Amino acid sequence: MIQYENKLIHGDSLTVLRQMEPESVDAIITDPPYGINYVSQTGARIKNDTAPFIWFLYDAFRVLKSGSSGRRTLVCFTRWDVQQVFIDAIRLAGFVVKSEVIWDKVEHGMGDCKAQFAPTHENIIFAVKGKFSFPGHRPNDLITHRKLHANQMVHPTEKPVPLLADLITAVTKPGDLILDPFAGSGSTLVAAKKTGRRFIGIELDDDYYQTAQRRIEEAVT
Numbered sequence: 001m002i003q004y005e006n007k008l009i010h011g012d013s014l015t016v017l018r019q020m021e022p023e024s025v026d027a028i029i030t031d032p033p034y035g036i037n038y039v040s041q042t043g044a045r046i047k048n049d050t051a052p053f054i055w056f057l058y059d060a061f062r063v064l065k066s067g068s069s070g071r072r073t074l075v076c077f078t079r080w081d082v083q084q085v086f087i088d089a090i091r092l093a094g095f096v097v098k099s100e101v102i103w104d105k106v107e108h109g110m111g112d113c114k115a116q117f118a119p120t121h122e123n124i125i126f127a128v129k130g131k132f133s134f135p136g137h138r139p140n141d142l143i144t145h146r147k148l149h150a151n152q153m154v155h156p157t158e159k160p161v162p163l164l165a166d167l168i169t170a171v172t173k174p175g176d177l178i179l180d181p182f183a184g185s186g187s188t189l190v191a192a193k194k195t196g197r198r199f200i201g202i203e204l205d206d207d208y209y210q211t212a213q214r215r216i217e218e219a220v221t
Contacts, residue, residue, distance in 0.1 A: 008201040008203060025064060025065065028063075029179075031077040053182075057093035073132060074090065074126070075171060083125070135173045
């Protein structure tokens, strides 16, 4: 386990998770493929995005600490139309779903501009393993951070580092070990480093792995 701390691992999340020690991380904060065949305005796609990627959840539950030994939380991004699939799978894996957190993105996205309300939010599932209490004050279930503009993004579904930093500080303490099995461009890992947490990231895509590695190295604590 020690060789994984504060590292980004290039590989398949399922393979790496199965090699990790049980009850070894304090929190999992991640943005898995939603299973919506997402295509950005520039044509970029996400690997393994043909169906909601729920297969990591059993091992996610296994590697989280239990008892009084850690924070024991899962923070999982999703979207309204696949959210129930993720909630059902999270519960089947053994977690207790405690909250739906809403990320207010301030500016709306695209979607069906003639027959769909303009989407200005994204859904986040908060679940726990065993007994849990917030390390600080009780956070609100609405978090407002302006989404990144397309010309700022290095990954098609990139989340703002300040948003992830807020989530991290709400559910963990400095020094806790955070796992992101779908690291993408490394935003969660950068936020972990900036907030004084240890981290493990896993990323399959070669280009995003390189980008994430560079961002982590450049991040200032």
